[in-house]
Amino acid sequence: MSSHEKIDDELKDVDMCYKGMGIPFDSSPDEVERAYRSLTAEIKKNLLSADSAKRSKAKEDDELVNNLYNKIRNSVNYQRKLRERGYAPEGQEGAQQRRTEARAPHIVLKICPCCNNSVNKALKVCPFCRKRLYSSIFEKIWEENFTLKNISLTLLILFVLASAILIARNFNEISGFIGQWKK
Numbered sequence: 001m002s003s004h005e006k007i008d009d010e011l012k013d014v015d016m017c018y019k020g021m022g023i024p025f026d027s028s029p030d031e032v033e034r035a036y037r038s039l040t041a042e043i044k045k046n047l048l049s050a051d052s053a054k055r056s057k058a059k060e061d062d063e064l065v066n067n068l069y070n071k072i073r074n075s076v077n078y079q080r081k082l083r084e085r086g087y088a089p090e091g092q093e094g095a096q097q098r099r100t101e102a103r104a105p106h107i108v109l110k111i112c113p114c115c116n117n118s119v120n121k122a123l124k125v126c127p128f129c130r131k132r133l134y135s136s137i138f139e140k141i142w143e144e145n146f147t148l149k150n151i152s153l154t155l156l157i158l159f160v161l162a163s164a165i166l167i168a169r170n171f172n173e174i175s176g177f178i179g180q181w182k183k
Helices: 003-021 029-047 052-073 076-085 092-103 137-145 148-169 171-182
Strands: 109-111 118-120
Touching (some): 003 029, 003 052, 029 076, 148 171
Antiparallel strands (some): 109 118
């Protein structure tokens, strides 16, 4: 097989990929990215469906769209368009890594202080022991000490102290008033 035949086969294959994604062969890299994002958004909706048939079809569609997208991104035509726009072409590993990072969220774990199990840091309640998880010591102090009951009690104590101070400062005037009232 000559090099011209290989190039023709690749162009036909890539043209089919463009058609599979529903975009014309002369689409810009931005249009390819938009089409890919819209297709994956639709697939993600179906992945969250309650219907198991829809979910399995969505998984197959996801694999198909990713394969089409990878073929287009690795094609000579796409790389040429990127160079024309001033983008540096990146290797297949970089593109694959970026897509993988965008898809799989990085989960940070922490240890539950009550049951010593690893739990997602974003959780507010441990799924194992059902105890409250605090993100910082300040959050723990705030939530444990600044409750409605504690704030009400503190305000009541401050009111009683202020009243006692006012009575003590004006004791002579108050005792004189009481003395006049008894007469």
